[in-house]
Amino acid sequence: MDTSTEPVIQATGLRRRYGRGRNTFEAVRGVDLDVARGELFALLGTNGAGKTSTLEVLEGLAPASDGQVRVLGHDPYRQRQQIISRMGIMLQQAGFPESLTVAETATMWHGTLSTPRPIASVLADVQLSERAGVPVKSLSGGEKRRLDLGLALMGRPELVFLDEPTTGLDPQSRHVTWNLVRSLLDEGCTVVLTTHYLAEAEELADRIAIMHQGVIHTEGTVAQIVATQNARIEFDSPDARLLDLASLPALAERIEVSGERVELQSKHLQTTLAELMARAAQNQVELGRLQARSASLEQAFMAISEQSHSLAA
Structure with a gap:
């Protein structure tokens, strides 16, 4: 992996608008953020705060309406092909073919990657080895989230986006996921996390930013943010x-x-x-x-x- 000291993610004045004219809605209103190599950065916020809109720009799924964004040294939207193989993305909801089994889904995804990890290893990491022959449509919501996570990590990414990764998981599965994320950090991976579980952010994050109404209101370590309160x-x-x-x-x-x-x-x-x-x-x-x-x-x-x-x- 690249050992550069440059931030993995840099955003300056990031804005994201929807619609035109009188119907324009600005979901992200001038966000500045840096994410250092090897850290876990948690982006928190109320519903409608602009987290998902921000993530979609950083992931290269949508262009910024204004501002400058660099991910792994490139424009994530216009130069996405140059960095997509270096990223793993876990969206809030995945669109798996329901008729395929877990193993077939993993095999299909495996074939799209340049340096994939072995399928058996990935399924073991997310505790789905015994469910390999089960159709995706028969999985529980939590099992689908674990399959999401396994596929996001299959390509040995150096930057991972985890959007609500433990939604629907029982406490034991949540802790398994936490340990898997910690192992990624130990290997030097950079992780951007969104979650509604504040305990999850406290447990895992090196730094946290809290968004509300399209802007970041506070940013820092958990200790720094908590120190602002009585x-x-x-x-x-x-x-x-x-x-x-x-x-x-x-x-x-x-x-x-x-x-x-x-x-x-x-x-x-x-x-x-x-x-x-x-x-x-x-x-x-x-x-x-x-x-x-x-x-x-x-x-x-x-x-x-x-x-x-x-x-x-």
Whole structure:
């Protein structure tokens, strides 16, 4: 594989429009992103955020309406033939011939590739060896997704696009898929992932970008994105006034009191919680239904969605 330090994917000002004139809809509104060789980059977003439209441009399935895009050093749409053999693509839905068996489908795909992996090895990796003689139409939804994945990886790609790869999989199959993706990364493969399972992105991704309404709102590692959000401490107390909450703003970003229920938001969970517990002990205040929760990727995801809705209101 190429060991170049140049990004595998570069997009600057990427836009994607549908329709013309008054009926024009801009699904992607100026996206900039770089994906480094050997990393797993997760592109997350709400429904209709523009993820699939962005992926279709990066995969070379559609041209960009505006902006510059380079994948493996080439224009992925106009020069697709120069890079298609180096990519593996797993779409949200595949169009397998329903009458063919799993083995026949894999054999057909095998014949289109220049350096394919052995069929038996691929089916074993996605746990379909015992289903080789079964018609595709008889597979479960999860089995079809695993066949999708196996075929996407059969050509030994150096860049793989996985669009919702574990939809319909049971937890065990999902973890098998995760381990297979990790093995790709260990071999130096670059992976672009979209998923609605935030835990999947947290588990696998080196970097994450969150899209909403056609633009990327935040990008970075999981730790960097989570660090933008506040941890939360909640408790019940009729004697909250004894805790002198008014002096906590140096530790708490936000304090809300609703009856006996108190919520503190802080970027320093341990320090704030320790100070709160010390004050409670000193003043003999009981903290009922005490909960302390670290910030999460889900929290960051929801904050972006809610912020955008409030701005539009």
